[in-house]
Amino acid sequence: MDFFLEFPELGRHTLAAMRKAIDTSFIHFSREYGAALEAFFYPLLQFMIWFEKLLLSTPWPIILLIIGGLAWFGSRSVKITVGSVIAMALIGIFGMWEDTMATLAIVSVATLLCVVIGIPIGIVMARFERAQSVITPILDVMQTIPSFVYLIPVVMLLGIGKVPGLLAVCIYAIPPIVRLTNLGIRLVDRDVLEAADAFGASPRQKLFSVQVPLALPNIFAGVNQTIMMALSMVVIASMIGVRGLGVPVLKAISNQYLSLGLMNGLAIVALAIIFDRVSQTYGQRLQAYRKGFGDE
Amino acid sequence: MSEAKIEIKNLYKVFGDHPSKVIELVQDGISKTDLLEKHGHILGLKDISLKIPNREIQVIMGLSGSGKSTLIRHINRLIEPTAGEIWIDNEDVTAMSQAALRDLRRFKTSMVFQKFALLPHRTVIENVAYGLSMQGVPEAEAHKRAMHWIERVELNGFENNYPGQLSGGMQQRVGLARALATDAEILLMDEAFSALDPLIRTGMQNILLGLQEELHKTIVFITHDLDEALRLGDNIAILRDGEMVQDGSPQDIVMRPADDYVSEFIKDINRGRVIKVGSLADPAASASDGAPIIVADTALETALSTLVAAPGQSCRITKKDGSDLGTLTLERAVAALHAPAG
Numbered sequence A: 001m002d003f004f005l006e007f008p009e010l011g012r013h014t015l016a017a018m019r020k021a022i023d024t025s026f027i028h029f030s031r032e033y034g035a036a037l038e039a040f041f042y043p044l045l046q047f048m049i050w051f052e053k054l055l056l057s058t059p060w061p062i063i064l065l066i067i068g069g070l071a072w073f074g075s076r077s078v079k080i081t082v083g084s085v086i087a088m089a090l091i092g093i094f095g096m097w098e099d100t101m102a103t104l105a106i107v108s109v110a111t112l113l114c115v116v117i118g119i120p121i122g123i124v125m126a127r128f129e130r131a132q133s134v135i136t137p138i139l140d141v142m143q144t145i146p147s148f149v150y151l152i153p154v155v156m157l158l159g160i161g162k163v164p165g166l167l168a169v170c171i172y173a174i175p176p177i178v179r180l181t182n183l184g185i186r187l188v189d190r191d192v193l194e195a196a197d198a199f200g201a202s203p204r205q206k207l208f209s210v211q212v213p214l215a216l217p218n219i220f221a222g223v224n225q226t227i228m229m230a231l232s233m234v235v236i237a238s239m240i241g242v243r244g245l246g247v248p249v250l251k252a253i254s255n256q257y258l259s260l261g262l263m264n265g266l267a268i269v270a271l272a273i274i275f276d277r278v279s280q281t282y283g284q285r286l287q288a289y290r291k292g293f294g295d296e
Numbered sequence B: 001m002s003e004a005k006i007e008i009k010n011l012y013k014v015f016g017d018h019p020s021k022v023i024e025l026v027q028d029g030i031s032k033t034d035l036l037e038k039h040g041h042i043l044g045l046k047d048i049s050l051k052i053p054n055r056e057i058q059v060i061m062g063l064s065g066s067g068k069s070t071l072i073r074h075i076n077r078l079i080e081p082t083a084g085e086i087w088i089d090n091e092d093v094t095a096m097s098q099a100a101l102r103d104l105r106r107f108k109t110s111m112v113f114q115k116f117a118l119l120p121h122r123t124v125i126e127n128v129a130y131g132l133s134m135q136g137v138p139e140a141e142a143h144k145r146a147m148h149w150i151e152r153v154e155l156n157g158f159e160n161n162y163p164g165q166l167s168g169g170m171q172q173r174v175g176l177a178r179a180l181a182t183d184a185e186i187l188l189m190d191e192a193f194s195a196l197d198p199l200i201r202t203g204m205q206n207i208l209l210g211l212q213e214e215l216h217k218t219i220v221f222i223t224h225d226l227d228e229a230l231r232l233g234d235n236i237a238i239l240r241d242g243e244m245v246q247d248g249s250p251q252d253i254v255m256r257p258a259d260d261y262v263s264e265f266i267k268d269i270n271r272g273r274v275i276k277v278g279s280l281a282d283p284a285a286s287a288s289d290g291a292p293i294i295v296a297d298t299a300l301e302t303a304l305s306t307l308v309a310a311p312g313q314s315c316r317i318t319k320k321d322g323s324d325l326g327t328l329t330l331e332r333a334v335a336a337l338h339a340p341a342g
């Protein structure tokens, strides 16, 4: 009867030995290759440092101007442009300018990295069934595993700092862009593809003249989601040494500073809204050809 | 009939997981139903042989599901055959490498689709220039040539619009211009006008006939509409359940339908417009002196009034060059207007 009440688990010693074996071998691994990995990521680190410095050393009016310009270029909407500039100005007035620039730096670099890596992966997935069946479960794991769990090996390998923070953000933020690139390409009208074939398009020409352009609205929705997810990782990333709006939030949690937490939290929300509106309206403008007369 | 531009030889297509395993059964003549029920494969085309003459319009006709689209897609090998060969200009398309096949599609064939299949993210002129850019023509030159064809299909002023901003008829004119712009000798048209309203459809047929008069392309035109087939076709092939039941000139089809399926197809058409007097001339009979002369390719409908007024109600039929073909009597003409018994 006991057999059914207690789960027949492996013995305590066996489990402990197992865990220890895995841990020590990973520690060995990280000792062995940690330095090499760091060297590998060194250019990335330099780039991040350079970009953050650039944002911080540029006079604030110019940054405001650039943000307004980007918002206008993306959305072509006065409301969104003015709203973005006002939100950024408020952030500055309430003393969060520097942290915001740091956050902007990591989110931009992370998004860039996700786009550069994620879109090609999505294209490969759309092209080969096998790639899709292998990569989809990996993406599922990346999206559902609690971030703290993969922070452990990342920190063990690379220690604390910008690069591990960036990796953690990317692991969390890359799945949507991969998925939506894959989906977007698969949803391209078969008739149009057949027409491209009939005019002698090579697979490569088909990819760049038909599949990617027609998948762009979906790819763009992926970029939008990736940005949002990168922003939502800001607080967790600050736990492993990434500067930015996450740091004061962490301090506020441990010291119960309500207003500090709220203000920095709201700044993150403001950034999220700006990114979201601008990238969404830009995505919609990409599809203008789908509409009739009178639209741009 | 002039020499064949495209020759299809004993073409078979079986859809399913292992076509090569059942192809012998098909070649031994298993029925479509048996193939599906006992072996789980679909018979798409069965032993099709067809010579498509150079610079003429070959119509392929048949009911929905008879294999028309499957057949036309074999000509540029958008579909791989299970067995058989397709020859274009003495080259075996089925044996071509991928690169050779791409060149065939870029330079020798072009295609117009039932659902237009335009690139929605490109403007009219970019769409028309698409085939040219696949040929490697530089953009400026491609746009110049595209503009010429846009004018030919009377779409000037719309070159910078997107397809989504045009009506169906206009979109198909873009499709036609895109196909013509590559200067391909062979034009493949799969129910190109079927999605259009009747009036617009007639307009498109006129545009096509007008262009063909000066371009003389080899056109393979698919339709399920007999009136369209008779209007456009120099030759008509009729498909049924993947098999070819008849192949001949419009007159052949109308005057000597191969079986009940074909008879059923042609029962409602205006025979007087299709039948030419040349095919009715009786070389044995001699016309009375002074009988009017009618040229062989006059439609029977038009010839009737002359016949009625003629002395002895008979006329002499001659070819265009004046050589004598024989005599046609009113009696014979009227008999031809009625469908063969059955």
Ligand SMILES: Nc1ncnc2c1ncn2[C@@H]1O[C@H](COP(=O)(O)OP(=O)(O)OP(=O)(O)O)[C@@H](O)[C@H]1O
Pocket: B015, B016, B042, B043, B044, B062, B063, B064, B065, B066, B067, B068, B069, B070, B071, B224
């Ligand atoms: N990819 C495919 N897989 C399986 N069966 C197919 C495939 N393509 C066509 N078929 C079958 O082959 C037959 C002929 O199809 P096809 O599309 O050539 O007909 P069609 O004459 O063009 O008809 P429609 O007038 O409706 O366009 C049909 O029975 C169809 O179900």
Ligand SMILES: [Mg+2]
Pocket: B068, B069, B070, B190, B191
């Ligand atoms: Mg069809």
